[in-house]
Amino acid sequence: MKKLSDCRILLVDDAKVNLDILVEGLKSDHKLSLALTGETALQIASRTPPDLVLLDIVMPGMDGYEVCRRMRQIPETAEVPIMFLSSLEEIQNKTLGFEAGANDYLTKPFDMLEVKARVRSLLKAKAYSDEVKEQIATELRFAREIQMGMLPHDFIPVERDYGVQFGAVLEPAREVGGDLYGICAAGAERLVIFFGDVSGKGIPASMFMVRAISLARLLARDMAEPEHILARLNDELATDNPSGMFVTFLCAVFEPKSGRLTLANAGHCRPVLRPADAPPRWAMKNLGTALGFEPGMEFERAELNLRPGDSLILYSDGVTEAFNPQEECYGNDRLLADAGAFNGSSAPVITAGLLEKVRAFARGAPQSDDIAILTLQVNGTGGRT
Template sequence: MKFTVTRSFSTRISIYILLVTGAILCATFLVFYRSARKQVQIEAETRASVSLDNTVLRIDEVLHSVEVALTNNAWQVDRYIHCPDSMFSIARRLLESNSIIIGSAIAFEPDYYPEKGHFFSPYAYRNGDSIACKQLGVESYDYHYMDWYQIPKLLDRPYWSEPYFDTGGGEKIMTTYSLPLHDGNGKLYAVFTADLSLEWLAQKVGSLKLYPDSYNLVIGRSGTYLVHPYPERILTETIFTATYDMKDTTVVGIGHRMIAGEKGFATIQNDSLSTSYIFYAPVERTGWSVAVACTYDDIFAGVDRIRNRIVIIAAAGLLLLLVFCLYTIRQLVHPLTRLANSIRNIAQGDLMTPLPPLGKRHDEMGMLYDSFGFMQHSLSEYMKELAATTANKERIESELRIASEIQMEMIPKIFPPFPERKDIDLFATILPAKAVGGDLYDFFVENDCLFFTVADVSGKGIPASLLMVVTRSLFRTMASHLKTPAAILSALNDALSESNESGMFVTMFLGVLHLKTGVLAYCNAGHNPPVFFTQQEQAHFLQVTPNIPLGLFHGFSYTEQELTLKADASLFLYTDGVTEAESPDKQLFSEERLLKELDRLSDGTPTFIVNQMMEAIHSHAAGAEQSDDITMLCLHYLPQ
């Protein structure tokens, strides 16, 4: 028979090697890959943090330069306060000396100059390459209610406004730095402003390019987009409304942390199932927050390329390893295959099958070959011994079967035993625990006297059966000459104890019933007391004198007892195999159960009682192994 590929030892051991090697490679690769990803992520966070800090620093420098410029020119407003028209020149000079500022206004309190009216706000602004001036305050442009005027006035401190589109003013998206001006009494009389276009902010943030596909954004204090890759979202959407329909709510939390001025890093899951990483940092002067969004591929593309190459190389290496293992191991185990075929023939009974030659080998294969050679020789010798042992066993079993038949033939087995007599009914049975047993029952009628006995030889098997045969023969001999139970038992005891070197003994109950008078003479030699019962009287144990068993002490004088049986009285004799029968959980049948069963069966014939009692014992044992011989004898006295 040839081995298939899937069942061969070489294939299985090759697969085992491949699995172990693959597991080690996978574990090593996973550790490396996770370490590499972690390192790349740390590098990305560090890079983003440094870049964000530099960008925020550049933005802060611009804002600080605007604040310094405005503060340095504020004294001129106070110096020329009595010359309102000079305010246009002050705003113009501020723009001329600071190219980043696109507009500047000196917005006075209502009616500060009565001759100038309710609104007076000289405003200089860039118009292409030139600088133009105009009066900003008019009925349609009431600057007194603008955020850049109202908030610094209420707070009484400088203030950067939220970006806005200045309709009627600079006509651009801008943010305004407002500086409150006070007179000598500390009363506010004007707000000096400098406007910055958001274009410079987009340029500064746009220079932050961490990865090819990354994009940048800036949000204001309320989350409004100030810088965004989609211009249409600037000042029209917030970070909350733009992501309202996203399944991943992480963006909302990121927005709150950015508004709160925190710095950090977060991962979001896009609706396209791709992953993005958000790095953000605050611009503390204005309350804005700058963020950079990078895709998964931006950060981990290099690591993933290395991963894919390693997987391909590892797969190819494992495939080569499998081919090498299959070839090498098959060459090594080929002699084992031939040896297995020879051993299979030996196992099928051909003990003379020669083992294939392996040459001189001192490795495990050689040891296996020698072991099987020794096994073949030992098996051949064992089969010869087994054949002889089997023949002896069959002979012994045959002899035991014959011995059992001879033993059973020595005891009465024809029932009813006295069909011509109507004054006595009797039935008995014996069930040995082994092929032959040591229990005994016997009975016969002589001169209108019923001699009956039940005995139990100590031990089991052949020794007990031999002693049982001797005891039965002696009982018949003694009972034919001696008529009283005590005399018979004394003679039996003397005969058995004369040469009892084995120390075996016999327990026996012997009774002689005078059938005409009902007088029962009995003697008990260490046996279980019989049970006495009638249909009207409950079953109970017969009172017996505790004489010693037969065969122990020579010359012992046995004491007999006497009882007169009334009509319909019954006696039940048994050996301890009845009361000591065990169930599977080691519970005994017990004397209490014996009495209970006999009460239940008291109106039956001896045959019925004995058979039903045997069924009750079998039911209690429930298949448990029989540990002792079971013998029962029941007689029913029916005087005429």
């Protein structure tokens, strides 16, 4: 926990005599920064964020209320405690101060002992809060490492054995997320691919994601048909689901020697088929129903025949529902058009290129949802021999 003597206090008052009193009373216990105007205070706070602000209200130019409001809008000072020191003692003045975002309010003339006691209290509370946040951030970093470790990263053995190529990316909107993808070598003639998106974000979604991906891997080894895998996975998720969460899920089974790809969809985004010699199109029409609502559901299947050079692009709705600063949506039409720009490209290049297209469209707007893309491309080597 940060020592109180290492904490920096920003003192803001247009009256130099008040600053002198505060400096004399606090200089031996804390680091200090001084400002005679609200404008200067904002500049100092953004350049060197303090641990606490003691703020006058009546000042020339920008008053203390406005300084407080603006500090709450600046990321560096949004959670820094602010205490008003003001001669305004009416209840409406104090109310305005707290509504502006202040943590405390003390009227002038003040007693220095009381100021020091309140300063220590606010600084201790902030130090404890900062320590808790750092602990949570550390735990989330470990959780992200564990979650990302569950996803396949080395595709070389599968690519060699099944005559395919993969490109994959997953970028959670938060430290951890609910998007998932997986690949299961279920036999010499069967490669199972699945892709999903858990409802919500953050830790709850990531935990449900871990459960879904673990079950899918087990089921894929014993069941040959994608619609049956989805039906069984749905039963398992729906039977014990007190949180009421759900996951959209797409399962595909690829047979390397024949090139047959069998698909079943449980409410997930329609995959894009990118033939080697034709424009991109949707690989299937129906979306189906997401997993986890109720047991006993059935799912439809679709079949494709993939030839050398053909690609199948799986993605989450964080791609199509990405927004730019003008709140325009990336959308399905733009996805199809952009997918057509990678003629002759490898699976990793297609995946990275689409992600770059989405980022370019968003132009720095905050990522509102997890983004995941998995591209399967057929090489035509015929798989295992």
